[in-house]
Amino acid sequence: MNREEFLASWNEKFRPQEDGAQLPPHHHHCLGCGPDNPHGHHLTVHRRGEEVHATHIFDERHVGAPGIAHGGAVATVLDDLFGYLLYLTGGPAVTRQLEVLYASPVILGTTYRLAARVLRAEGRKLYVEADMRDVEGSLVASAAALFLSVDVTHFDQGMPR
């Protein structure tokens, strides 16, 4: 994606989102949610009140130990889900610090439910937390992160020169 395409989608992404709405992917090749990334998780995320929710099944592309999702893949999904809270807070931010607690192995081919929320905002700082549960409601992973809001020019650093 070039700078012009990225900026063109900016206002559309950060418009107010109704409760229950499916939220837009960060961009089409995003590892967490981009529909056109063949290696990606293709997360589909909805607003539920002041939270964002997703359902996810890890597959063989995400394997760590046999039959079990790689911890980095789990962190990717949690980090990307945090990125959806930005549609509720209204502007871009990036992960400064991410902590993941792995409570149980995440089994490939199994459905998990994820939810994330903002704990508090202090100036540019956004403190967020998320949990991932199996369909019975048992916690399998949780995460806490600090996001820092950035200006759109932050993303110039990754644009082709």
Ligand SMILES: CCCCCCCCCC(=O)SCCNC(=O)CCNC(=O)[C@H](O)C(C)(C)COP(=O)(O)OP(=O)(O)OC[C@H]1O[C@@H](n2cnc3c(N)ncnc32)[C@H](O)[C@@H]1OP(=O)(O)O
């Ligand atoms: C289309 C939307 C795009 C969104 C996509 C979301 C995708 C999912 C999320 C991601 O994967 S984001 C990608 C991974 N993250 C990055 O690439 C970020 C890389 N890091 C940076 O670019 C810079 O470190 C960053 C912009 C985050 C911050 O640099 P700054 O120079 O702007 O911040 P600075 O170091 O001055 O810190 C700002 C404030 O935060 C404070 N701070 C920093 N780290 C802290 C910490 N760990 N705990 C508490 N406070 C902290 C710091 O003390 C300071 O406080 P004060 O304003 O009060 O002085």
